[in-house]
Amino acid sequence: MSAKILDGKTLAKKILSELAKEIEQIRLIKGRSPGLAVLMVGDNPASAVYVNNKERSCLGVGMNSYGNHFPGDIDQSIVIEEIEKLNQDPKVDGILLQLPVPAHLNATEILYRIAPNKDVDGLHPVNLGKLVRAEEGLRSCTPLGVMKLLEEYDIELDGKRVVIVGRSILVGKPLSLMLLEKNATVTIAHSRTANLSEVTANADILVAAVGRSGLITPSMVKPGAVVIDVGINRLSDGTLVGDIDFAGVFQVANYITPVPGGVGPLTVAMLLLNTFSSYKILA
Ligand code: NAD
Numbered sequence: 001m002s003a004k005i006l007d008g009k010t011l012a013k014k015i016l017s018e019l020a021k022e023i024e025q026i027r028l029i030k031g032r033s034p035g036l037a038v039l040m041v042g043d044n045p046a047s048a049v050y051v052n053n054k055e056r057s058c059l060g061v062g063m064n065s066y067g068n069h070f071p072g073d074i075d076q077s078i079v080i081e082e083i084e085k086l087n088q089d090p091k092v093d094g095i096l097l098q099l100p101v102p103a104h105l106n107a108t109e110i111l112y113r114i115a116p117n118k119d120v121d122g123l124h125p126v127n128l129g130k131l132v133r134a135e136e137g138l139r140s141c142t143p144l145g146v147m148k149l150l151e152e153y154d155i156e157l158d159g160k161r162v163v164i165v166g167r168s169i170l171v172g173k174p175l176s177l178m179l180l181e182k183n184a185t186v187t188i189a190h191s192r193t194a195n196l197s198e199v200t201a202n203a204d205i206l207v208a209a210v211g212r213s214g215l216i217t218p219s220m221v222k223p224g225a226v227v228i229d230v231g232i233n234r235l236s237d238g239t240l241v242g243d244i245d246f247a248g249v250f251q252v253a254n255y256i257t258p259v260p261g262g263v264g265p266l267t268v269a270m271l272l273l274n275t276f277s278s279y280k281i282l283a
């Protein structure tokens with residue numbers, strides 16, 4: 001058996017090209033284009049690639065980009081001041097703080113200062129609270145991208161056993177709630193889970209969001225499962241890989257996401273969709 005590829009890259013392109021058309025039409029009515037501000041602190045090379053990618057995609061669909069890149073030793077109060085300015089700025093519909101930030105900054109405090117209706121990364125407690133309550137609100141981009149991919153390929157969730165490996169606030173926890181909303185039976189595994197392979201081998205749908213290459217091997221996967229790889233790891237030769245042993249699991253699974261070209265492009269597409277939803281309300 002060999003798996004079918006869940007092609008996030010193609011889906012993201014389709015979403016962005018539809019979004020560009022919608023923006024083209026609506027901006028004449030609204031009198032301005034949507035605007036996204038991506039804030040980055042320091043010069044983490046991986047973050048720089050992600051931020052550059054987000055800014056380029058933003059311009060590609062006809063959104064304005066109001067990013068600000070701060071030096072690594074910037075004071076917390078200056079970042080907060082910038083956020084307060086962006087909260088008030090009528091041209092800005094979305095604000096995103098690229099994580100991680102240097103250790104001297106308190107990321108949580110900064111994230112809490114972003115106005116909930118501009119919190120396009122869905123990390124403000126108001127938006128996380130709405131997610132817990134299954135109310136409408138801005139949702140975290142990566143889990144939202146995973147949900148879009150599952151929907152695009154008509155993967156049934158109702159009553160399915162889903163195992164998510166990784167319990168972060170950015171991926172594992174919000175994704176578990178989104179899957180619960182769709183009536184999946186969700187288990188979250190993490191670094192302290194006993195007998196990880198026993199847990200994962202039960203999953204109809206297995207999601208890995210850890211950041212450790214080769215963590216999920218074929219014997220940990222139920223034959224015929226849907227396998228989603230959120231992890232991004234750079235090997236010493238520069239190659240990007242996920243958390244799943246792709247070549248091996250490809251032989252066991254029914255569906256699998258590649259890395260790169262799976263969940264990553266959808267994260268950016270969801271960021272722009274979130275910004276567009278805020279714009280439709282704010283503009
Ligand atoms: P994180 O470090 O905050 O969380 C990692 C999680 O993995 C933790 O909950 C931890 O308990 C768990 N874990 C660690 N070692 C484990 C082990 N041996 N067995 C089982 N669980 C273990 O990371 P994060 O921010 O959630 O990101 C996870 C991965 O996803 C990273 O590789 C990151 O680069 C990637 N990521 C990708 C996208 C994307 O757009 N594709 C977006 C966000 C994060």
